[in-house]
Amino acid sequence: MPYRAPTRDFAFLLDHVVAFDQVRQTDRFTDATPETTTAILTEAGKLCEMVLAPLQRVGDQHPARLENGVVRTSPGFAQAFGAIAEGGWLGMAADPEYGGLGLPQTLATAVNDMMSSACLALQLAPLMTQGQIEALEHHADDTLKARFLPKLISGQWCGTMNLTEPQAGSDVGALRTKAEPNEDGTYAISGQKIYISWGDNDFTENVCHLVLARLPDGAAGTRGISLFMVPKFIPDADGAAGTRNGLRVVSLEHKLGLHGSPTAVMEYDRATGWLVGKPHQGMAAMFTMMNNARVGVGVQGIGVAEAAYQHALGFALDRKQGKTPVTGTGPIAEHADVRRALSMMKAEIFAARAIALANSVAIDMARASGAADWAARAAFLTPITKAHGTDIGCEVAGAGIQVHGGMGFVEETGAAQYLRDVRVTTIYEGTNGIQAMDLVGRKLMDGGEAAFRLLQEIEDGAEAARAALPDLAEPVWQAAETLREATEWLVAQDMQDRFAGATAYLRAFARVLGAHYHLRAAMAGDGPRRALARVFIMRVLPEHTGLLVQARAGASALYALSDADLAA
Numbered sequence: 001m002p003y004r005a006p007t008r009d010f011a012f013l014l015d016h017v018v019a020f021d022q023v024r025q026t027d028r029f030t031d032a033t034p035e036t037t038t039a040i041l042t043e044a045g046k047l048c049e050m051v052l053a054p055l056q057r058v059g060d061q062h063p064a065r066l067e068n069g070v071v072r073t074s075p076g077f078a079q080a081f082g083a084i085a086e087g088g089w090l091g092m093a094a095d096p097e098y099g100g101l102g103l104p105q106t107l108a109t110a111v112n113d114m115m116s117s118a119c120l121a122l123q124l125a126p127l128m129t130q131g132q133i134e135a136l137e138h139h140a141d142d143t144l145k146a147r148f149l150p151k152l153i154s155g156q157w158c159g160t161m162n163l164t165e166p167q168a169g170s171d172v173g174a175l176r177t178k179a180e181p182n183e184d185g186t187y188a189i190s191g192q193k194i195y196i197s198w199g200d201n202d203f204t205e206n207v208c209h210l211v212l213a214r215l216p217d218g219a220a221g222t223r224g225i226s227l228f229m230v231p232k233f234i235p236d237a238d239g240a241a242g243t244r245n246g247l248r249v250v251s252l253e254h255k256l257g258l259h260g261s262p263t264a265v266m267e268y269d270r271a272t273g274w275l276v277g278k279p280h281q282g283m284a285a286m287f288t289m290m291n292n293a294r295v296g297v298g299v300q301g302i303g304v305a306e307a308a309y310q311h312a313l314g315f316a317l318d319r320k321q322g323k324t325p326v327t328g329t330g331p332i333a334e335h336a337d338v339r340r341a342l343s344m345m346k347a348e349i350f351a352a353r354a355i356a357l358a359n360s361v362a363i364d365m366a367r368a369s370g371a372a373d374w375a376a377r378a379a380f381l382t383p384i385t386k387a388h389g390t391d392i393g394c395e396v397a398g399a400g401i402q403v404h405g406g407m408g409f410v411e412e413t414g415a416a417q418y419l420r421d422v423r424v425t426t427i428y429e430g431t432n433g434i435q436a437m438d439l440v441g442r443k444l445m446d447g448g449e450a451a452f453r454l455l456q457e458i459e460d461g462a463e464a465a466r467a468a469l470p471d472l473a474e475p476v477w478q479a480a481e482t483l484r485e486a487t488e489w490l491v492a493q494d495m496q497d498r499f500a501g502a503t504a505y506l507r508a509f510a511r512v513l514g515a516h517y518h519l520r521a522a523m524a525g526d527g528p529r530r531a532l533a534r535v536f537i538m539r540v541l542p543e544h545t546g547l548l549v550q551a552r553a554g555a556s557a558l559y560a561l562s563d564a565d566l567a568a
Contacts, residue, residue: 028367029364032103041110044089047089052122052123056121071249090153098153112126116299116304127296131296132210157207163286173221175212178213195263205233210276228274228275247268251265257424258420300422307418309400341402352514355517386435394419394423439506465522469523501551508547
C-alpha cells in the first residue's frame, strides 16, 4: 500500500479541532487563507507521495557513506532535496525579508509531518535547516542574517547543530570545544562533536554548522558557553561559498536505523566561526533552535506512525488467515484483535497529531500577539509534543510489525524499518525523560498556571459536549479533574519527587489532551469521527488513572533499591 498524504485529516484538524482560524485572523498571518492552506496541503502531499516516499526503502538499503572524506548520499536524495528547496518548503515559516514565505508554523508542522511519513531519513535535513533559520532570525546580527539566511532559505546551503561531545551528552555544560578570538572579529573553533545529523552531504553548496564552544573567559558549565556559525566553506566577498574551512567529517555512525541520514563525527581545527548572539549566552540561542526541533521531532514520530499504520492497514486488508467473523473468508482486518490494533493505531495518531498542531497554533499566536499566556502554552506543550509524539511513533510502528505477524520481522516487507528509523526520535533533541523532567520542573515553575488553563479549557469543552455526547464528555471531564488534582500535588512537592513521576505525568497529560481533541472532533465530525473518538476515550483514556498513581508515588521507593540491589 503506497503512502497517501492524509491531507483531509489535516484540513479537518485545522478547521475544527485546533482552532487554526484564530491564527489566520492575526495581522501577521492574514495570508494563511483557507485557499492557501488547501494549496499547501495539496502540493506538499503530492511532493511527499511522488518524490519522497519512493526513497524510503532506498535510503535504508543504500546508506550514506564516507569516501575519502566526502559524504555520498543515498541515490535520489539530492534530487528530492532539490525539489524540497525549489518548492520553497524550507522557508515556509521564515522571514520574507530574506526569502521566506512568512507562513504560520502550524502549516510547516503539517508539511513536516507528511515529509516524515514519506522519508524520515531525508526529512531530517530540512528540519535541521529550519531550526537553524529560526535561531539566526532571533539571535544573529544583521550582517550574519544577510550572509546566511537567504542561502539557507533557498536550500543552496543547509544547516546543522553541534552540541554533543563524547564526554558531554545531555550534560552540555561539560563540553570542551573552545573558541579563540581572531584579530578580524571572527573566532578559531577547535574541538570534536558527535551525533551531528546531516553533518555533510554532496548536494548543497555549503553546510553551515551552529557550534557550541567556550571562549577563553567563559565560566564553567552552561553559563560560559557561546554559539558560533561555522560553515564548511567560508563565504567570499560576494557571499558565495569560498575557501574550505578547518573542519572535517571524521566518520559516520553505524546505526540501528535512519541509514539514509549521515550522522557525523565532526572535527574542528581552528575553523573560522562567527559569534551568534552575545558571548556566554549560547545556550539561550541554541535553545531557540532546539525548541523548534523538539516540536519537529515530535512530529517526526507522528509522521512515521502514520506511515507504519498505512503499511499495516494495507497488509491487513490483503492478508487472509483463518475463518473471519464478517465474511468467513475475509482478510485479517476482520479479526477482532487486528481490528482493535488498527483502530487504536489510528486513534493514537489523531490524538498525537492534534497535540502537535495545537502546540504550533500556540507558537503562532505567541509570535503574532506577543501574549504571555500563548507563549506559556507553547512552552508547556512542547515537551509533551516531543515525548508523546515520538513514544507513539515507536508504539504504532511496533504494532505495525505485530499486525504483519512473522512477515513484520522480515526486512522484505519494510515494516521493521519504521521502528528502526523512529526509535532514535525518543533520544535526540533531549531524551523523553528529559522532556518529562522539563515539564514537571521548568514548566510548573509558574505554580501550574499554564497547566490549569489548559485543564479548564478541557473541562469547558466537556461541559459543552455533555448534551450531545454524554458518554464521551463525562469521562473526559472526570479525567481532567483527576489530572488537576495530580498537578496540584506535584506543584507542592520537591523536585526529586516530581522527577520520579515525570514520565508518567507527561503521558497522562497527553492522554487527557488527546481525549479532549477527539471529543472536539466528535462534536464537529460525522459518524467515523465519533467512532474513532469512542475508541480513544473508552480504550486509551482510562490509562491516565494508573499513570497518575505512578506520578504521585514519589522518589523514596526508587532509592530504597541500592546500586548493589539493582545489580543483584
